[in-house]
Each structure stands twice: as structure tokens, then as C-alpha cells.
Amino acid sequence: MTSTNPHILVTGSTRGIGAAIFARLTSNGARAIGHGTRPDGANQLAADLSEPGAADTLWEQALERLDGRIDVLINNAGIYEPTSVNDSAEAWREAWTRTLQINLQAAADLCRCAVAHFRSREGGGRIVNVASRAAYRGDSPEHWHYAASKAGLVGVTKSIARGFAGAGIYAFAVTPGFTMTGMAEDYLSSRGGDKLLADIPLGRVAEADEVANAVTYLALTAPPSMTGAILDINGASYVR
Numbered sequence: 001m002t003s004t005n006p007h008i009l010v011t012g013s014t015r016g017i018g019a020a021i022f023a024r025l026t027s028n029g030a031r032a033i034g035h036g037t038r039p040d041g042a043n044q045l046a047a048d049l050s051e052p053g054a055a056d057t058l059w060e061q062a063l064e065r066l067d068g069r070i071d072v073l074i075n076n077a078g079i080y081e082p083t084s085v086n087d088s089a090e091a092w093r094e095a096w097t098r099t100l101q102i103n104l105q106a107a108a109d110l111c112r113c114a115v116a117h118f119r120s121r122e123g124g125g126r127i128v129n130v131a132s133r134a135a136y137r138g139d140s141p142e143h144w145h146y147a148a149s150k151a152g153l154v155g156v157t158k159s160i161a162r163g164f165a166g167a168g169i170y171a172f173a174v175t176p177g178f179t180m181t182g183m184a185e186d187y188l189s190s191r192g193g194d195k196l197l198a199d200i201p202l203g204r205v206a207e208a209d210e211v212a213n214a215v216t217y218l219a220l221t222a223p224p225s226m227t228g229a230i231l232d233i234n235g236a237s238y239v240r
Helices: 016-027 056-067 091-121 142-169 184-191 195-199 207-219
Strands: 007-011 030-038 044-046 070-076 125-130 171-175 230-235
Touching: 007 016, 007 056, 007 142, 016 030, 016 207, 044 056, 044 230, 056 091, 056 195, 070 091, 070 207, 091 171, 091 207, 125 142, 125 207, 142 230, 171 207, 184 195
Parallel strands: 007 030, 007 070, 030 044, 070 125, 125 171, 171 230
Antiparallel strands: none
């Protein structure tokens, strides 16, 4: 990093992986601004990323809060909501639109803002996108749209890495499998935990701190030659 006190924006930082990322970054000396759906303290901004344009507003607010400088963007915000081929066409399209807007479009909008900001100054910057194992392996019959959104985010990451490395702008992604957050616990319970765990050679789902550790490494210390890297965190449930 170009700064010993990096300024970082973390989306979806109120729980689970995002909260663990935020805590790990701040414990490593970063000055971080988080994001949630409701405002909560001086270090968190509110934005509804399902609304077009909300990501751009969030970026500008974070930039102001961080004294006009952001060194790292971490796109973690996302949803995992089911829709079935048995749903009405209208409900199906609404689910796809909402998931792609939050998981992919808002993240891409923030990446656009970050790249423009990084290009306007010396030192470049870093982007870390939290994608999913589903980007490569696919997901359940009720989560095509989730898998598609995360595959798109991997494509965005690789494109930024290839397009802007020469300007000192580095992009990375992590692709967790099931991670022990509130959402994962609900899913494990509803789908039968033993059967799901049987598909993970490690014998357990990932911990949020494990994902946060990888994200912090990419955000702060990974060498520039790693730009474009996608790190799997899935207990060998999908090996590429």
C-alpha cells in the first residue's frame, strides 16, 4: 500500500463476513468506513444498494468522510434470496433484478468510482470483491441468479486487473463457499447440515474470520503481481 494508514470503504459491514473484515482492517491500523442499510455511528454510512445510483452516492459520502482519499474498496454487500422456476414470471424477473442490482451492478458502480478516483492521483489503489464459490460451481435450483451475479463479479475483477494494472490499480476477489454467518446457519438448518457438510472435505464451513484474513491480506499486503487473483475459501468443496 502507498499509505501506512490506508483509507478503506467496506460495504455490507454490519454482520457476518463484512463485520469480520471491518474489525480485522481496523485492528491492522486502517481507517475504515463501513456500510449498512441503516446509519449506525460515525464509521458507518447507510445506503440501499437495491436502488440505482445509491452506490455512487455512497462512494461520494465515504470519500467526504475519509477526507477526500480512499485507498481500498471492498465490495462485500450481497443478498442470497431464492426464486424458483415455479414462481410467476413477474416474481422471477423481480428476484433476478434485485439480486443482480445489489450483488453485481452496485459493486460494479463502486468499482467504477474507485478506478476513476485511483486514476486521478498518484499511488493507484486496490479493489477486493467478495464473490462466491457459486461463480464457478453454480448453486442450487433456487439460486441461479446468485451464481450469475457472483460469476459476473469475478469477471469484473479480472477485467479491472487486466485493464488498469499499469496505473497501479490492483483488483482481487475471494470466493468463499458456505461461511458461518446468520444466513449460512439458516441454510444449513433448512437443508440438513450433515448432508451439506458431507460435500466439504474439511468437514466444516468456513469461519467469517478466515475470509476476513484473506481479504485483509489482499487489501493491505498482497504483492502487485497477484492482481487478478481469485482466492478460494471453501474447504476443498470445489477445487479449480
